Amino acid sequence: MAGNKLKTILATDCGSTTTKAILIELTDQGYRLKTRGEAPTTVEAPFEDVTKGVLNAIMEVEELSGLKILDGDQIIHPMRDDSTGVDVYVSTSSAGGGLQMMVAGVVKAMTGESAERAALGAGSIVMDVLASNDGRLPHQKIERIRQLRPDMILLSGGIDGGTVSHVVELAEILAAANPKPRLGQNYKLPVIYAGNTKAQESIAETLGEITDLDLIENIRPVLEVENLGPARDKIHDLFMEHVMAQAPGYKKLMSWTDAPIMPTPGAVGSLIEMVARQENISVVGVDIGGATTDIFSVFQGQFNRTVSANLGMSYSVCNVLAEATLDNVLRWVPIDIDEGTLTNRIGNKMIRPTTVPQSLEELIIEQAIAREALRLSFIQHKAFAVSLKGVQQERTISDAFDQSGSGETLVDMMDLDLLVGSGGVLSHAPRREQAMRMMIDAFVPEGITQLAVDSIFMMPQLGVMANIENDEMAEDARKAAVEVFEKDCLIRLGTCIAPVGKPKPGSVILTAEFELPGEGKKVVELKQGEIIVMPAPYEPIKAKLTPSKSMSIGKDKGESHVTDIYGGTVGLIFDGRGRPFELSNEKSKRIENLNKWSKATNEYPDTELLGGA
Amino acid sequence: MAHSYTPGLKVLHETKVQKDRILPLKGDVIVEAKASVTPDDIVARTHLPGNVQMINVGNLLNIDPTDVEAVMQKPIGSEFKKGELIAETKGLFGFFKSNVVAPIDCTLESISSITGQVVLRDAPIPVEVDAYIRGVVAEVVPEEGVVIETEAVFIQGIFGIGGESRGELVVVTETREDELTADMIKPEHAGKVLVGGSFISLAAYNKALSMKVAGVVVGGFNYFDLEEILGYTLGVAITGSEDLVTSLVLTEGYGEIRMGSRTFDLLKEHDGKFTSINGATQIRAGVIRPEIVIPLNPEDIKGDVHAIQINEGIQAGSLVRVIRAPYFGRIGTVVSLPPELQKMESETMVRVAEIKIDDQVMVIPRANLEMVETD
Numbered sequence: 010m011a012g013n014k015l016k017t018i019l020a021t022d023c024g025s026t027t028t029k030a031i032l033i034e035l036t037d038q039g040y041r042l043k044t045r046g047e048a049p050t051t052v053e054a055p056f057e058d059v060t061k062g063v064l065n066a067i068m069e070v071e072e073l074s075g076l077k078i079l080d081g082d083q084i085i086h087p088m089r090d091d092s093t094g095v096d097v098y099v100s101t102s103s104a105g106g107g108l109q110m111m112v113a114g115v116v117k118a119m120t121g122e123s124a125e126r127a128a129l130g131a132g133s134i135v136m137d138v139l140a141s142n143d144g145r146l147p148h149q150k151i152e153r154i155r156q157l158r159p160d161m162i163l164l165s166g167g168i169d170g171g172t173v174s175h176v177v178e179l180a181e182i183l184a185a186a187n188p189k190p191r192l193g194q195n196y197k198l199p200v201i202y203a204g205n206t207k208a209q210e211s212i213a214e215t216l217g218e219i220t221d222l223d224l225i226e227n228i229r230p231v232l233e234v235e236n237l238g239p240a241r242d243k244i245h246d247l248f249m250e251h252v253m254a255q256a257p258g259y260k261k262l263m264s265w266t267d268a269p270i271m272p273t274p275g276a277v278g279s280l281i282e283m284v285a286r287q288e289n290i291s292v293v294g295v296d297i298g299g300a301t302t303d304i305f306s307v308f309q310g311q312f313n314r315t316v317s318a319n320l321g322m323s324y325s326v327c328n329v330l331a332e333a334t335l336d337n338v339l340r341w342v343p344i345d346i347d348e349g350t351l352t353n354r355i356g357n358k359m360i361r362p363t364t365v366p367q368s369l370e371e372l373i374i375e376q377a378i379a380r381e382a383l384r385l386s387f388i389q390h391k392a393f394a395v396s397l398k399g400v401q402q403e404r405t406i407s408d409a410f411d412q413s414g415s416g417e418t419l420v421d422m423m424d425l426d427l428l429v430g431s432g433g434v435l436s437h438a439p440r441r442e443q444a445m446r447m448m449i450d451a452f453v454p455e456g457i458t459q460l461a462v463d464s465i466f467m468m469p470q471l472g473v474m475a476n477i478e479n480d481e482m483a484e485d486a487r488k489a490a491v492e493v494f495e496k497d498c499l500i501r502l503g504t505c506i507a508p509v510g511k512p513k514p515g516s517v518i519l520t521a522e523f524e525l526p527g528e529g530k531k532v533v534e535l536k537q538g539e540i541i542v543m544p545a546p547y548e549p550i551k552a553k554l555t556p557s558k559s560m561s562i563g564k565d566k567g568e569s570h571v572t573d574i575y576g577g578t579v580g581l582i583f584d585g586r587g588r589p590f591e592l593s594n595e596k597s598k599r600i601e602n603l604n605k606w607s608k609a610t611n612e613y614p615d616t617e618l619l620g621g622a
Numbered sequence: 623m624a625h626s627y628t629p630g631l632k633v634l635h636e637t638k639v640q641k642d643r644i645l646p647l648k649g650d651v652i653v654e655a656k657a658s659v660t661p662d663d664i665v666a667r668t669h670l671p672g673n674v675q676m677i678n679v680g681n682l683l684n685i686d687p688t689d690v691e692a693v694m695q696k697p698i699g700s701e702f703k704k705g706e707l708i709a710e711t712k713g714l715f716g717f718f719k720s721n722v723v724a725p726i727d728c729t730l731e732s733i734s735s736i737t738g739q740v741v742l743r744d745a746p747i748p749v750e751v752d753a754y755i756r757g758v759v760a761e762v763v764p765e766e767g768v769v770i771e772t773e774a775v776f777i778q779g780i781f782g783i784g785g786e787s788r789g790e791l792v793v794v795t796e797t798r799e800d801e802l803t804a805d806m807i808k809p810e811h812a813g814k815v816l817v818g819g820s821f822i823s824l825a826a827y828n829k830a831l832s833m834k835v836a837g838v839v840v841g842g843f844n845y846f847d848l849e850e851i852l853g854y855t856l857g858v859a860i861t862g863s864e865d866l867v868t869s870l871v872l873t874e875g876y877g878e879i880r881m882g883s884r885t886f887d888l889l890k891e892h893d894g895k896f897t898s899i900n901g902a903t904q905i906r907a908g909v910i911r912p913e914i915v916i917p918l919n920p921e922d923i924k925g926d927v928h929a930i931q932i933n934e935g936i937q938a939g940s941l942v943r944v945i946r947a948p949y950f951g952r953i954g955t956v957v958s959l960p961p962e963l964q965k966m967e968s969e970t971m972v973r974v975a976e977i978k979i980d981d982q983v984m985v986i987p988r989a990n991l992e993m994v995e996t997d
Contacts, residue, residue: 148674151674177736181734181741327856349846357875357876360875360876364987365987367946369968
């Protein structure tokens with residue numbers, strides 16, 4: 010294929026409920042999404058063969074595109090002619106519960122955290138972090154390991170050449186627990202050792218026989234450096250070799266693909282990392298699902314991912330209620346509602362997770378819960394996305410009064426350039442304004458931040474395309490991933506402009522002057538407590554933003570900022586609620602404000618329910 | 623004819639029910655194929671490895687890890703009684719000896735010359751699996767367990783708590799609309815499975831617990847009262863391991879919702895029969911719903927067995943239940959399944975079904991319908 014451009018790429022994502030296929034074609038405008046198809050995932054009984062769902066999704070793509078892709082149960086690749094076959098087929102998977110790992114490190118906040126970061130970055134769910142100093146007695150740790158039955162374990166600990174005994178002690182605990190893998194009774198549990206290289210021999214002695222042990226480079230060779238790459242790669246290899254190979258139908262699927270199958274979140278993460286690197290921007294991506302919420306971020310060039318395992322919109326919706334509290338959910342609801350009825354309704358959504366909001370009231374409640382799920386997940390993310398702990402810092406006299414040190418969060422909302430949302434409640438919100446409002450209320454962006462949603466959640470497929478390593482295909486596949494991401498994947502909602510500071514009530518906090526294409530010069534005066542929306546297209550708009558003396562828009566207080574801003578399907582949102590912003594404790598005032606902001610952003614239809622017509 | 627895949631709960635008057643009774647680890651199967659079993663019969667048993675205790679003998683005796691093996695009193699694999707000497711230093715001229723004794727009855731599993739830890743293991747924990755339902759051993763899985771088969775009434779609930787339970791079925795409410803109240807629960811209901819109508823309050827459930835009722839089957843229960851019973855807020859619907867005398871099976875959901883008429887009528891028809899129920903619920907990929915199994919006596923078997931099969935989806939004429947507000951809990955018949963997307967009040971564009979409920983035709987998202995699978 011050398012010298013030839015890839016013309017068609019087929020990619021699937023096997024989710025726990027739905028298998029989604031996309032077809033990408035090379036057109037005059039570069040790589041574009043041609044069509045998509047989906048079908049129920051068929052990992053579980055009565056089918057127990059993932060490829061059936063894959064074939065069904067591809068059949069839908071065939072019907073819609075007119076391209077013949079399947080020859081019986083086989084994907085025709087490479088292409089035979091312009092109407093038969095595809096050049097490349099790749100896939101991701103999170104079916105069957107995804108990749109579930111347990112990680113261990115000597116010090117919880119140091120090697121434990123590095124191991125967790127490596128596992129999360131590879132796309133796994135971290136079931137528990139064991140550490141010598143986690144406060145649990147050895148027999149409690151052993152009981153926990155036996156109870157959890159992870160797919161694999163990542164063991165780390167110690168810097169190279171450091172003390173051996175602590176990490177060996179952890180290995181002894183693992184050996185005593187003699188853990189069994191979650192899937193399949195007939196193979197040994199994969200254990201990756203990525204700790205002090207001096208301990209490798211002792212680790213092999215302790216775990217070599219009872220587990221399938223891999224010894225790799227230390228993830229923390231010295232305190233100041235985190236070396237996550239080898240551990241992430243090894244996790245991906247083992248995911249394919251062991252976990253996927255045990256899941257029904259995956260051996261067949263693996264034989265079809267042109268590149269290794271990646272865990273879905275791992276693929277999304279690598280795409281976000283690539284976009285941030287290429288455009289040299291800070292990005293936060295969120296995928297809010299039925300059971301979990303994944304958050305990805307790149308700040309100061311550092312990638313982080315967290316999974317909030319029990320914050321989701323259906324299976325774990327009651328957990329959102331439990332963690333956020335009913336009062337915090339209700340504060341976003343601009344109507345009076347009986348609390349007992351509301352909790353029963355939310356409970357019924359948990360036990361019947363596939364339902365959709367038919368009435369406006371149901372939609373409002375669902376979007377209120379989503380705000381809280383996103384807010385809580387982001388709090389967890391900020392706590393995890395930190396600089397390396399335990400690193401000694403040189404301080405000068407000028408730093409003496411500066412309390413910042415190692416372990417500070419990397420997430421700086423003023424520095425954030427792009428916030429991307431995906432998942433049913435954001436991508437399928439009936440109005441794009443609703444998605445934008447949910448993200449602004451939950452993430453509280455500061456300064457100038459672009460917002461977008463992933464229209465049909467194709468980031469996993471694009472992520473795996475961007476990771477094809479085969480030399481003949483890699484360059485084109487990566488180019489296709491970036492082009493489709495830009496042109497077809499993201500729906501640009503617009504930009505949120507939110508001055509930071511504590512202004513006086515009712516005062517003007519920002520004056521914005523800009524020129525809208527075809528409409529001429531506009532001046533917006535934003536007052537404290539209000540939201541103003543200006544429809545504007547997604548193209549560079551030269552703007553001068555001047556905050557009041559007590560406010561900042563990314564520079565010093567009161568200092569003007571001249572920059573390009575971008576509109577989108579919603580446009581420019583000027584958010585004058587201040588940062589941090591808090592809702593009024595007084596119920597009538599709170600409802601009045603919610604309705605005011607809702608009207609200003611055209612969030613909900615103007616109905617009697619919301620005090621309208 | 624248009625049809626749509628929709629989750630459904632089974633309400634079957636006669637079906638072949640098969641239950642896997644499998645050990646968590648390999649062990650012994652103690653019944654033979656084709657044997658008749660009752661719910662309490664043990665069908666398989668094994669021993670789980672005992673819990674582990676780790677003692678750092680090196681630290682306790684203040685010696686180098688490499689010297690630990692030399693001070694141990696018995697080799698690896700030996701058994702120790704609680705309080706028995708495990709390790710002892712030689713001391714100085716036979717004086718100033720330090721020692722470590724066994725904290726439990728255990729077996730010495732390993733000694734580490736790197737950390738100085740020794741691993742002691744408790745006695746194995748016996749595990750037994752019973753038959754759960756009355757029936758016949760249809761299949762023996764060597765060393766793992768059996769499959770029990772029976773002709774039975776089979777009803778799935780939507781949510782439950784508490785694990786497997788069994789007892790005589792007693793329908794205590796007059797109609798499916800009635801609430802099962804505390805005053806209906808009597809001492810003679812101990813060990814029985816009670817069926818109510820639309821609802822049971824926390825107070826009534828607590829009375830059932832105190833009367834040692836084996837199980838309760840009702841339409842609904844308040845979500846916020848679950849915390850009182852479980853001791854924690856139920857965030858994710860995974861249940862079954864709670865240690866409750868009275869298992870609870872909800873047939874409809876949270877809140878006061880009258881029980882489906884077919885469910886109630888079928889249970890009433892079998893009032894007085896011995897019943898097995900399981901409240902275990904798991905609402906994730908690989909859904910597990912709570913269940914009610916009433917094995918049929920030979921004279922009750924009519925032979926029109928409805929095999930539990932793949933849901934074929936709803937179509938015109940199907941009986942469905944609405945599972946979300948604003949018509950939550952209502953049961954109706956599908957009139958048509960229009961193919962085009964329609965806009966709801968929430969402005970959500972969805973595929974819909976036209977449903978006839980009490981002679982009125984309503985438009986409802988297909989995703990908000992549940993098939994009532996009857997035979």
